[in-house]
Amino acid sequence: MSLPDYEIRRPTLDDADDLGHAHVQIWREAYDGLMDPAALAALDPRKRADRWRTIIAGTPPERRTFIARHLPTGAVAGFVTVDVARDDDAPTVMELWAINLLAAHHGTGLAQALLDEALGAQDAYLWVVDGNDRAQAFYRRNGFVDDGGRKRDDDLGVNEVRMTRSTRKPLQR
Numbered sequence: 001m002s003l004p005d006y007e008i009r010r011p012t013l014d015d016a017d018d019l020g021h022a023h024v025q026i027w028r029e030a031y032d033g034l035m036d037p038a039a040l041a042a043l044d045p046r047k048r049a050d051r052w053r054t055i056i057a058g059t060p061p062e063r064r065t066f067i068a069r070h071l072p073t074g075a076v077a078g079f080v081t082v083d084v085a086r087d088d089d090a091p092t093v094m095e096l097w098a099i100n101l102l103a104a105h106h107g108t109g110l111a112q113a114l115l116d117e118a119l120g121a122q123d124a125y126l127w128v129v130d131g132n133d134r135a136q137a138f139y140r141r142n143g144f145v146d147d148g149g150r151k152r153d154d155d156l157g158v159n160e161v162r163m164t165r166s167t168r169k170p171l172q173r
Contacts, residue, residue, distance in 0.1 A: 001125070003057065003108065003109055003110060003113050004071075005070060005108070006069065006070060006071060006077060006108075006110055006113070007067045007068065007069045007071055008066050008067070008068045008113060008114060008117050008167040009066060009067065009069075009091075010065065010066060010067075011052070011056050011065060011066070011067045012056065012067060012081070013053055013056055013057065013060075013069055015052070015056070015076065016050075016052040016053040016056060017049045017068060018075065018076045019038050019048070019049065019052040019076055019079065020045045020046060020047075020048035020049025020050070020051070020052055021048075021049070021054070021076075022075070022076040022077070022078070022079075022102060023048045023079075023100065024044070024045045025047050025102060026101065026102055027040065027100070028040050028043065028044060029102065029103045029169050030092060030100065030103070030132065030135075031129060031132075031156075031158075034093050034129050034130075034131045034132060034141075034158060035100065035129070035156050035157055036157025036158070037113050038157075039089075039155070039157055041158050042083055051088070054129060060083075061069055062083065062084065063081065063083040064080075064081065064082045064117075064118040064119070065079065065080070065081040065082075065118075066079065066080050066114060066117050066118055067079045067115070068097040068101075068110055068114055069103075070105065076102075077101060077102055077105040077110060078079060078099070078100055078101035078102060078105060078110055078111065078114060079098070079099075079105075079114070080096075080098065080099040080100075080114040080117070080118045081096075081098045081099075081118070082091060082094060082095070082118040082124065083095060083096040083097055083117050085125070087103070087151075090127050090135045090165070091125050091147060091149070091162070091164045091166070092123045092124055092164060092166060093123070093163075094119070094122055094123065094124040094125075095124060095125055095126060096115075096118075096119060096124050096125070096126035099111060099114055099115060099118075101114075101129075103148070104164040106134070110137070111138060112142075114125075115142060123166045123167055124144075124163055124164075124165055125144075125149075125162055125163065125165070126139065126162070126163040127149075127151065127160040127161070127162055128160060128161050128163060129158045129159075129160055129161075130150075130158065130160060131160040136163070138162070139163050139165075140163075142157070142165065143165040144163035144164060144165045145164060145165070146161055146163055147162055147163065147164040148162070148163025149164075151163070
């Protein structure tokens, strides 16, 4: 999918400050009422930018991280990361680690374009904040289903739901 108002590409170190600010704003928009208010208030764009510098500098080739810049403004509108599964009991080899968009870009097709760029039709799983109905609906439209996996993130004060997309057919007995 091509979106004329957006540039989707791999991030560079020059993007870190903008990513840090956008990341914090995205979380404050998306998780207001779902995440511990103190955790949201404690988010620091400078610390997040430093974290992005570390991520960008140390990204292995198999990790697929892309950012989207809104061409009319030049601002970071969102990002996505797909990499190998981090859980010991992962239902698939690949995990959608993150896909985040500023609320102003919801409904533009950008989330779909980011997902398609990073993951395509590949099997994967993800963790989504319980109660994030908008995100869960997006994932369902893309073939992900609630597979019953649950976990608590005490640092963020949220419960998470695991969703999986698999093209494998279940074994018939």
